[in-house]
Amino acid sequence: MNWVVKTLTSTLGRKLIMALTGAFLSLFLVVHLIGNLQLLKDDGGMAFNIYADFMGHNPLIQTVSILNFTFIILHIITSVILTRLNNKARPVSYAYDGKSSAWSSRNMGILGTVILIFLVVHLSNFWGKSKLTTFEAGSYVPYVTYGEATMQNLYDVVAISFQEWWLVALYVVSMIGLAFHLSHGFISMFQTLGLNHSKYNFVIKIVGYEFAILVPAMFAAIPVFMFLNLQGGLLYLFAGIGVLALVVGAMVSNGHKQQLAV
Amino acid sequence: MNLTLKIWRQKNNKEKGKMVTYKVQDISDDMSFLEMMDVLNEELLKKGEEPVAFDHDCREGICGMCSMYINGHPHGPERTTTCQLHMRSFKDGDTITIEPWRAKGFPVVKDLVVDRSAFDRIIQAGGFVSVNTGVSVDANEIPIAKDVASEAMDAATCIGCGACVAACKNASAMLFVSAKISHLGLLPQGKTEKNRRVQRMIAQMDAEEFGACTNTGACAAECPKSISLVNIARMNREYFAAKVASEA
Amino acid sequence: MKLNAKSPEGVLAEKWDKHKFNIKLVNPANKRKYDIIVVGTGLAGASAAASLAELGYNVKSFCFQDSPRRAHSIAAQGGINAAKNYQNDGDSVFRLFYDTIKGGDYRSREANVYRLSQVSVNIIDQCVAQGVPFAREYGGLLDNRSFGGAQVSRTFYAKGQTGQQLLLGAYQALSRQVANGKVKLYPRTEMLELVIKEGKARGIVVRNLITGEIESHSAHAVLLCSGGYGNVFYLSTNAMGSNATASWRAHRKGAFFANPCFTQIHPTCIPVSGSYQSKLTLMSESLRNDGRVWVPKKIEDAEAIRQGKKTPEDIKEEERDYYLERRYPSFGNLVPRDVASRNAKYVCDEGRGVGKTGLAVYLDFRDAILREGRKVVESQLIEYNGSVKEYEKAKGKPYDELIYVEGKKIIEAKYGNLFDMYQRITDDNPYETPMMIYPAVHYTMGGLWVDYNLMTSVEGLYALGEANFSDHGANRLGASALMQGLADGYFVIPYTIGDYLAKIGHADKLDTADEAFKEAETEVKARIEKLLAIKGEKSVDDFHRELGKIMWEYCGMSRNAEGLKYAKGKIQELRKEFWSNVKVTGENDELNQTLEKALRVADFMELGELMIDDALDREESCGGHFREEFQTEEGEALRNDEDYAYVSAWAYKGENQPHELHKEQLTFENVKLTQRSYK
Structure with a gap:
């Protein structure tokens, strides 16, 4: 298995780790988003609570979630190693640096750190409250009963938290950070995996930017809508996202055309 | 036009360097950037000061020897080599900052001269087709599709100047390495040993302590020969395939 | 001394094969006991170094650039000729031979040119096998174009960068041998002296351009592949660093310089x-x-x-x-x-x-x-x-x-x-x-005189590519320089060098501690010290520009006796002034580009004078050499085959002594000499 270690510790191997873990985390974002959008359903939180209970007790989901945490840690550790090596590769910096690439591409580390800080806050707020307390020992989380099933009323926790304007603001800012992180990361992942072909690059680009903007936008909409206590939130959200998708699509394809013309 | 130049001066690899400011007068629009440097050096020489050392040779944009980092860009503001940059790209009164390529893999020799022998060693690791002189296969024996030949040619256009390394925030050499891997890997003559080649060249690239690629695209944006990022993707593919599937 | 070109006897088409059979071979097991020095890494140098290392010889390869890949062959745009007749348009080895001889205005050696045409086809095979991406047609076969007024399409090309691609092919072959341990590279190292003992070339003295160290390298044979001397004119299409020092130093040590006045002026x-x-x-x-x-x-x-x-x-x-x-x-x-x-x-x-x-x-x-x-x-x-x-x-x-x-x-x-x-x-x-x-x-047809084996008039010293005088006569055809460089390096020298090495045996090598090396080192150091000590007023470029102006004016596109004589005097004056008024800053023990230039320009000035001597001697017009006194009524070049169908090979006779002219008479058995006409 020596070749595996050798491969994964080469510069290209480390890139591969970044890409593959990044790909998994992107997928996680989608699943997480679909679940969380239920917060905006006008049903007093029932759908969300049932979903959360299922996610919290299903053994398969539990396994995947361990994998998820592992990948997050691997993504972070590898990026730290890479960044240190990359900094070493240029011991003396330029007096005048002209910068010929996108800001987000150059600052994935900063964006990643923003996301990491967010993760800590986010996890301690919800995941921690739910997992690290038990009913017997006195819980942070109230309980609710639907028919015969009794479960944690996580919806309440969320709804109360999102009455704090600063927390909502933190979420929005973090999601902007995530959007920039994804705007480089998602497309970059394909390049690292060797998927770069003039016939398909447009598709990768448009999917990449739509993903990078729409997913964080929807995540950000949840605390905002809940803060505003908007009724029929889901409907507004989908309408808004639809418009945003069209705008992003038009901008990307216009940029692509101009690039081709050059 | 009259210009202020801020130039990196460093006596040799051991001593520390610093930026020094010079003035040049009556520079013509039609001069090449290096001819402007000639004018400065001639003046320094006549004043008894030591001229600025810089690498240059063919002065027609093909040998890849010239290597100045001008106002924050390798080879300056235009997408060409330093020798093909002309003073009409600047205007009277400009201040121009001139630095050497900065990378661990390219140590400074003196002033603006750096040592790029790391590139030679990467080629020596596998950037060739293993044939001896005297093959008897006719050149037309193996047809090569026109578009494949032309894609290989595009990659082979690399002049090995190192602007990609200089432009990359990670001082990564992947555009250079991938251009050679693509050139040879695309052609039937080079395919035979592509697994060995890609692994050895990348191992050498890492040993030379160039950084890793983070797909910022600065290398391709600054490359005077328009080498494309497609080559890096191809290299990644070949590398992973070689690692996973090949015996070599 | 009578020049012996060693052209093999017999039918033109069989000469090379016969010669290859007749010359001595070095036993495969013995090849590793021989060391060969190759100066220059252009098409000729890189291809020779790679091919000789493949055979098993130990090669040391020198170039003044930071990498072998930078040699000026890289700048050739147009293409490379080969008598492949892929286009079915009537090309043949004989036609390429004929065109080259005629294009050179009948001032080259038949046997050499025929061999060049013969091996031209091998070059293309070799380069394609190395992965040179020549232009192709839709059917996947190689494309050709007609070039430089040739009546057939025999030029292979890779966009406008043929020289680059061919050089990279040779550089890659060279790199492979470096990895194999058969070639040792010495980049940023310039040859400043040739070492001779008992009439044989024994090695070279070089300057490490980064540290200024003067080092000796010993070998059984020395190959000069150091290019042409177009930079005598200051302004030329040559690279800034292209210089004649290696050739000129060898010339001063006994290698004859042939046809120095044959320079090519490119029209576009x-x-x-x-x-x-x-x-x-x-x-x-x-x-x-x-x-x-x-x-x-x-x-x-x-x-x-x-x-x-x-x-x-x-x-x-x-x-x-x-x-x-x-x-x-x-x-x-x-x-x-x-x-x-x-x-x-x-x-x-x-x-x-x-x-x-x-x-x-x-x-x-x-x-x-x-x-x-x-x-x-x-x-x-x-x-x-x-x-x-x-x-x-x-x-x-x-x-x-x-x-x-x-x-x-x-x-x-x-x-x-x-x-x-x-x-x-x-x-x-x-x-x-x-x-x-x-x-x-653009190009200099003249260069060190070589025989059929590419050996100069000094035993064990060879000259390849533009550095020798051989195949282009008085005018080189388009797309022929790349062909000649690679022919010499890939397909001629690997055979002919064996003849000499087998003859001398592997024990016949000098230690660098020998006094011959020490003397040469002292000589080089003295020259450098002298330049650094002058501390005059004028820059090296000032002198170089002036030299160029004189040469362009009086020994350029057209020449006459009066102008040439005047120019000779001017150059002598300039040379005198150079050695008393040049300003070289800095020290020897560092990267000193001014010093590098000064050493080169000093040699250019001596060579410029010889070019003028040669132009004066050749009282005819042929190819790139146009003497105004010798033209037809319509103003076309007027050749004089009666008196000037020879190669002028000049021998160095000492500082400020006139050169001695040796003539190699050219005989033409296979082509009829005609006046070139393009009317």
Whole structure:
């Protein structure tokens, strides 16, 4: 298995780790988003609570979630190693640096750190409250009963938290950070995996930017809508996202055309 | 036009360097950037000061020897080599900052001269087709599709100047390495040993302590020969395939 | 000393095979006991070093650049000739041989040129096997083009970067041998002296350009692949670092210098724009396939253009003089390089030159754009039933403009990169206004004298590629330089060197501690110290520029006895001043580019004088050497085969002593000598 270690510790191997873990985390974002959008359903939180209970007790989901945490840690550790090596590769910096690439591409580390800080806050707020307390020992989380099933009323926790304007603001800012992180990361992942072909690059680009903007936008909409206590939130959200998708699509394809013309 | 130049001066690899400011007068629009440097050096020489050392040779944009980092860009503001940059790209009164390529893999020799022998060693690791002189296969024996030949040619256009390394925030050499891997890997003559080649060249690239690629695209944006990022993707593919599937 | 060219006896076509059979071989097991020094890493040097290392010899490879890949062969644009006859247009080894001999104005050796043509086909096979991405046709086979006025299409090319691709092929082969441990590279190292003992070349003394250290290297044989001496003229298409020091130092140690006055002036270069100019840029000769060369008929018009009062577009068709088409109706704009260059000089001398300096002629693509455009537009017109109106409506542009747009596309596809290069340098758009061109020094046919084995008049010292005088006679044909460099390195020297090595045996090698090496080292150090000690007023470039001016003026495109004699005196004066008034700053023990230049220019000045001696001696006009006293009534070159069908090989006789001329008589058994005519 020596070749595996050798491969994964080469510069290209480390890139591969970044890409593959990044790909998994992107997928996680989608699943997480679909679940969380239920917060905006006008049903007093029932759908969300049932979903959360299922996610919290299903053994398969539990396994995947361990994998998820592992990948997050691997993504972070590898990026730290890479960044240190990359900094070493240029011991003396330029007096005048002209910068010929996108800001987000150059600052994935900063964006990643923003996301990491967010993760800590986010996890301690919800995941921690739910997992690290038990009913017997006195819980942070109230309980609710639907028919015969009794479960944690996580919806309440969320709804109360999102009455704090600063927390909502933190979420929005973090999601902007995530959007920039994804705007480089998602497309970059394909390049690292060797998927770069003039016939398909447009598709990768448009999917990449739509993903990078729409997913964080929807995540950000949840605390905002809940803060505003908007009724029929889901409907507004989908309408808004639809418009945003069209705008992003038009901008990307216009940029692509101009690039081709050059 | 009259210009202020801020130039990196460093006596040799051991001593520390610093930026020094010079003035040049009556520079013509039609001069090449290096001819402007000639004018400065001639003046320094006549004043008894030591001229600025810089690498240059063919002065027609093909040998890849010239290597100045001008106002924050390798080879300056235009997408060409330093020798093909002309003073009409600047205007009277400009201040121009001139630095050497900065990378661990390219140590400074003196002033603006750096040592790029790391590139030679990467080629020596596998950037060739293993044939001896005297093959008897006719050149037309193996047809090569026109578009494949032309894609290989595009990659082979690399002049090995190192602007990609200089432009990359990670001082990564992947555009250079991938251009050679693509050139040879695309052609039937080079395919035979592509697994060995890609692994050895990348191992050498890492040993030379160039950084890793983070797909910022600065290398391709600054490359005077328009080498494309497609080559890096191809290299990644070949590398992973070689690692996973090949015996070599 | 009688020069022995060692051309094998027998039928022309069999000479090389017979020779290969007759010469001695080194036993495979013994090859690793021999060391070979190769100076220069261009096409000849890199290919020789790689091939010899593949055979098992230990090779040391030297270049002054930071990497072997930078050698100036890399700048060759056009292509490489080979008698493959892939186009079925009647090419053959004999035709390539004949064209080369004739193109060289019958001043080269038959046996050498025939061998060159023979191995040309192997070169293409070799390069393709190495992965050189030559241009191909849709069927996947190699594409060819006709080049430099040849009647057949035998030129292989890789875009406009053939030299680059061939050099990278050779460089990669060299790199492979470095990895194998058979070649040791010495980049940024310049040869400053040849070491000879008992009449044999034993090694070289070099300067490490980074540390200034003077080092000796010993070997059984020394190969000089150090290129030509075009930079004697200061302005040339050569690289800034291209120099003659290796050849000249060898010459001073006994190697004869042959035909030094044969220099090639390339007709299509970008004209000089100012006194700061450091080098000239070549525009590929292929441009003459479509461009028409002209100047105004009237001197007044030319003057108005020079002063900026008129533009080329202001000159009406009937006021233009397409002088090449007028004087050479059958070849027109495609006359050989020497003829095209000389005629450009004539019209400029008459005062009809254009550009700010008056030293330029137009190369006009207007007619080519319109011709090609018309073809396209007429074929498109059929789709609109021949109705111009409907066509214009559909395309949204007037008919004439459409012709221009379509024509421009065709020209762009052919020469786009050249046009871009031209625009970058001159800031003029050649699609809209004619290009301006003027001749510039490009290649030197002369060089160290070598025999059939490529050995110079010093035993164990070889010269390959542009550094030798061999195959191009008095004028080199387009796309032949790459061919010769690679032929020498890949396919000639690997055989012929064995003959010498087997003869001397591997024990016949000198230790670098030997006094011959020590003496040479002392000599080099003294020369450097002397230069550093002068501390004069004028820069090395000042001297170099002055030398160039003298050479260009009196020993350039056309020469006469009076001018040559005058120039000789001027150079002697200049040389004297150089050694008393040059300013070289810095020290020896560091990277010192001023010192490097000074050492090279010192040698250029001596070589310049020899070029003049040679031009004076050769009282005829042939190829690149045009003596005004010897021309036909129509102003064409007048050869004198009776008295001058020889190679002049000059022997060095000591500091400030006149050179001694040795003549190698050329005999022609397979071609009939004719006056070149392109009328």
